[in-house]
Amino acid sequence: MIRKPEYVFARDTEWAALSRFVESEALSTRLGVVSGRRRQGKTFLLNALVEAVGGFYFAASEDTETEGLRRFGEALAFHAGGGGRYQFDNWDQAIDRLYATVPDGIVVIDEFPYLTKASPVLPSLFQRALDPGGIARRSRTKTLLCGSAMSVMGGLLAGDAALRGRASLELVVSPMDYLTAARFWGCDSDHELAVLLHSVVGGTPAYRHEFIHSDAPSSLAEFDDWVVRTVLNPVVPLFREARYLLAEETEIRDPALYHAVLGAIATGHNTRGGIAGYLGRPSTHIGHPLTVLEDSRLIHREQDTFRPGKFTYRITEPLITFYESVMRRTWSFLERGLAGQAWEVSRSGFLSQVVGPHFEELCREFTIANSLDLFGELPGQVSPGVVPDPSDRRSIQVDVAAVAPGEAGARPRVIALGEAKWGKVMGLRHLERLRRAGELLAVKGYDTEGTSLLCYSGAGFDAELRAAAARDGRIVLVDLPRLYGRAAG
Structure with a gap:
């Protein structure tokens, strides 16, 4: 197996899967799909892989098709060792040049959904390149398509999608489990603090350093102060992160409605009828938002063990639950810098509506493991x-x-x-x-x-x-x- 760099914390299972894909000698192993919600470390992991084995890495952004082709041409020319950029009129030309320039090794295209949004034909072009007679078949290059828009990435290999049946790897980079997260935050010996922290930030690694300047509570006694100076602080990036998580999903076009659905679930109205009643809408009107949130992996539908056909919904991202239960109710106070007062009136609700249900979920995880x-x-x-x-x-x-x-x-x-x-x-x-x-x-x-x-x-x-x-x-x-x-x- 390719040696995992020491700076990559945990992620042994994901690294092993990527290593097997890269080192496979099978000619059929040509395409892999890597997905996962934002901030889980996908880019960090793939960059480490490219550094370890060499290869071409391109990070897409929200560009028009012309801008995307220009940026891709610049990155490919740089990889080839020349100056300037390759000029492409369309993605047909770009893909042909890609496999001619990288005839062996790894190609990583990160945030692939940005490219498909501007150029919906891209999956079909990669299909043609990967099919018998395609240009990718004339090389030993392995391609990894990566993205955070879960609804888009999930559709790449589903149903009658162009790339269905072409991938040899379908890797989802999930949040760290609660045990790994406790070690990551350095609180694995302070169990109560570990539960409280996980109830707020879950197992998302980016929240540990980038979003809060590596500020972590050193003890249970410091937890309240930590919440006030980080999560509830308007100048800290984590403050608006829950809103951004929803806004970044391409299928969500009415954020207010989706926040209302999430707010209902976060406050215990977790059945379809309960959500509809909380919103004051017929249950038939919330089917689409629930489906989109499920496809985005922001909520999970659980079947009642003893009542067939009965389901409850839970939010999969703890930070969103925290936002809907604590922050959204006191938002005007938080924006005015009154985080201490907002937390004082919200703490009891946090323990009952956030920590209590989250602890139940941790107990189910423990039971399964x-x-x-x-x-x-x-x-x-x-x-x-x-x-x-x-x-x-x-x-x-x-x-x-x-x-x-x-x-x-x-x-x-x-x-x-x-x-x-x-x-x-x-x-x-x-x-x-x-x-x-x-x-x-x-x-x-x-x-x-x-x-x-x-x-x-x-x-x-x-x-x-x-x-x-x-x-x-x-x-x-x-x-x-x-x-x-x-x-x-």
């Missing part, structure tokens, strides 16, 4: 679920429900039921809720004979619950040290 250790098997699904309780006409919200893969003719088997509480010490009453949920599911035909009961807490467990767990191996307690066990190790 550690399912073999916890249960000795891999679940078919780990997601939240709702169990109706007809005895008091209420429902039991199960934060973490793990169900075994379906088997023909067998009852669906529940591997685990879990409840997550961020700021509460958990006790036997929380355990009884899970037991009650298991009893109700058994009546509905689920197999709950060996179901584990999981309690996740950011504040710990009382003595009675700990004693119950010591007696019964099916009761599993996960506190913050266990949640961050791998990071701490």
